[in-house]
Amino acid sequence: MATAKKGNRLIGAPVERVEDLRFLRGKGNYVDDQSLPNQVYAAILRSSVPHGRIRGIDKSEALKMPGVHAVITAADIGGEVPVIPIRLQPLPEVFPLRQPVIAVDRVRYVGEPVAVVIADTPGLAEDALEFVEVDIEPLPVVASRKTSATDASLLFPEYKTNLAKKFTGLKGDAAAAFEGAHYIKKQRLSVQRHMALPMEPRGLLADWRKDIKRLTVYGAGKVLFFNRRAVAQMLGLEENSVELVENDIGGGFGARGEFYPEDFLIPFSSYSLGRPVKWNEDRRENLSAMNHAREMEAEYEIACDADGTIRGIRGHVDVDNGAYIRSNGLTPPRNVAQFTTGPYRIPNIHIDVSVRLTNKTPCGTYRAPGRFEGSFFIERMIEIAARDLGLDPVEMRRKNLVTVDEMPYPMATMQHIDPYTDTECDSGNFHITFDRCLKEFGWDEKVKLQGRNIDGRYHGVAAGCFIEGGAAGPRESARLKLESDGTISVFVGSSAVGQGLETVMGQIAADMLAVPFERVRVFHGSTSYVREGFGSYHSRSTVMGGSAILLASAPFKEKLCKAAARRLNVSEQEITLIDERAVAPNGASIEWKALASDDISAEESFTNTKHTYAYGAHCCHVAVDPGTGHVEVLDYVTVEDVGKIINPLTLHGQVIGAIVQGLGSTFMEHLIYNEDGQLLTGSLADYVVPLADDYPVIRGITLDDYPSPNNPLGAKGAGEGGIIAVGGVASNAVANALSSLQVEIEELPLTPPAVWASIEKQRLVEGTKN
Amino acid sequence: MKLPPFEYASPRTLQEATTLLSKHNGDARPIAGGQSLLPLMAFRLAAPSLLVDLANIPGLDRIEIRDDGVHVGALTRWCQIEADRRLTAAHPLLSEAVKHIAHYQIRNRGTIGGSLAHADPAAEMPALAITCGAEITIAGAKVSRVLAAKDFITGPLETALEPGEVITSIRFPKWRSHRRWAFQEFSKRRGDFALGGVALHFDEDAQGHASEVHIGVFGTGDTPGRLSAAEEFVRGKKVDAGLAQAAGNIARSAVRVASDMHAGAAYRQALIGTLIERALVEAASRAIEE
């Protein structure tokens, strides 16, 4: 077999997203656009009490309402109420802390499902919620890490503590490194609770067909195969009698598509009523029901030599993880232990992480889980150390960045059973991206503005570096199939959450087979397409699914050659595949299309035990108005090396979007609870996210100088890098702007009142000195 | 968040509207642009049994410039005020203030009457009406009455409107030529309700001393209102940077504020001081056409 001489060059080309036209014309097909004959609607009654014992639920009034079909509570589930399985870090010791899919005898956060009402219309179902009487005896509320740590009130009395789990990341000998160090600084730093907030809230349409014993669930996403297994087990069904279907999805960011209580409750409702049941979350529900994220406080110490060489870092991170351990709730705390140190050569590490339970919405992953937080911690620590040591913060970073000669470079090891206890940066030259970023930003000019007050606003700049883990294993599969019209169908187990999956997978497949892009059709988002799939998280779809396509293309071409050889009466080695034809040495040829009847298809999976590490740098320039506390981001530049660029357009979109999200995390977004455990930010008027005109100047440059040695594409996961360093870099820029006022930045978010308060605090300190 | 059930009526005359409203014993609500009422209903903070849509009553959406000032019909939408070129001379402060209200889409529907009736303490229009000494004309089923804006707004989301009454128009007193003015507000994002805001205007005598000083603030506490301490301080003086700063300081300690999850009281006080200082500097430095 010979490969085509003139191959495609789609990989690396700015192919327009095939999804875009559909979305821009309003032709997206979301779960709320799905309907089935005879369907009824669900509404969820959620606890308004943060912590309490359920004494009774009276549904009689609601059931009397015309159009109401059922009110389902824990008592109606029959048998043991299932719990949400832990998908990542499934450590048996935290199993008692898993969330029941509906509150049984205790509620532990505001928003926890207590009952499901099924009615003819969504309005009726919502009206009926008010007529379900729930009698809850309040228990003392644990609304903060501090209260949680006292164990005075326990969320799970039988667990005997609110400390759910401890993680430790270790490297070298931290105690020895701190011994006699020239400079040691202890620093408290914290990140606020906020969340992924996809624009499209969740929704499900479940259809149990008793006659054919088949359950179809629309509205799935991210991890279809895992969730199928979970719901099948909970309902006592065979896995292959359940199909999960992914529709267009308006954003995932780690939160959408995980297994939530509704992923059981809606299929269960359909199962028990024998009718299709539809549910769509509204924004108020979404804010208390979907995973929260990022609420962490670090108390770190850094030890340095006089020249800025970092000797070690040690300390403790306290995580407010909410009321339960959900499907991926342990990932952020785990990651902060391993990845705080990022791209920096820190030979001695000892980081302990405490995962604490509180009466708040449970937490999960949000784009760059634990990495955003860790980057904020380490970038602040380095900036403070450079200032204290009288060093240029850029030089101090250069000195401590891992060099190209040190690759592969190992991260801290985790002291628990975990497939990635040992992981290492796979390849790259961190200094190249850092220098390029400084140059694109115009650092040498802009740094002259550092701390200066120009027309009443203080200017500040900062730079920082990051690594981005990607390509989580274990496997991903792809199936290629030649259709009778000559097009090639590509079936993948990855999911689309708005990241341009169809386009990117199409480019890879078209290149591998040397056919035009239009001849390839990508199918994803159904558990029927391939045997297994692991989903879209940890920036893995391109690398894992793309590599699987690459692997499947070889047997696919072999089959083409075999079939053609039979028809053309030559040996299969003599066939050349070119321009969608199979050509024999004598010039005789046959169209691929004509071979479709021979069942030309191939399925392969790509297995990977090693992560990829994309990496890069960020620079930021801000102006701070001391009168209002407002921070304007005047310029933001990022340079990242992703190993292999498949599509610069989709990648650029990922980068810009991620930075905007990161700026939202740094300056705006905050899920605020009061001391009584009530969530105060109940709408998008109060939960403030960036709007289109908030951060107009963001520039992103992507390189692919250092391919990953860990997959045949050489690609590295690149969906999260944009967000990782934003908290650290942007807050350093603010701190630098206000350096003449001795302002300390220790907490996110830097809302106008918070920035103003940090200035005012120093004014008062100065005032008392005089 | 779906709306609770309600009836809907779309009368063609004011008389019909007020009659319908008064028949329902306060359980009926007029609806204009729906930009405040519908969110309240979606959150189920309001559940009127009947919505009386004012949209089809003719004549309530005009802007007229007369000898006694600018008359704005209650159903006039923000975008109409924003687009009306005559107002840049007839009432520049009104023109400017409206630009700060919400976002483009909302300004296309929201009305001046709806905003006054809603009486949000952080909204621009109630503050502007009080600052400028505007008068509000109200029609009931039987009688009409006119109220000064400061007597109309009685509390947070509370007004002097009786059940069955409808605002028909607002009159802003005639704008003096050469008047100095400024509008300053600060919100987390452009278009959000303000964390604090200031509307002010004053005239100058032959010596350049300020007279007729009106300084109004909003986003501070339960109701917007004028800040007499700052007004008195500025009156009779020449407004320059130094005076502006001093006036800001006086305002900061005089203003009464409430704190909420978005901003504490100390911040809001300081913000009002800053905004008053900036507004006075802006007003004093603005070129006045002769």
Ligand SMILES: Cc1cc2nc3c(=O)[nH]c(=O)nc-3n(C[C@H](O)[C@H](O)[C@H](O)COP(=O)(O)OP(=O)(O)OC[C@H]3O[C@@H](n4cnc5c(N)ncnc54)[C@H](O)[C@@H]3O)c2cc1C
């Ligand atoms: C996202 C968003 C942001 C916003 N930001 C701002 C902002 O920054 N500043 C701001 O000021 N506003 C803001 N608004 C509110 C907006 O300006 C509203 O349009 C305005 O407050 C109400 O006008 P409306 O015509 O929509 O009134 P509606 O919502 O129709 O009615 C509001 C209330 O007034 C009553 N009412 C309406 N018309 C009359 C009348 N003629 N007589 C008696 N009662 C009447 C209704 O019964 C109701 O109680 C925002 C709204 C949204 C949705």
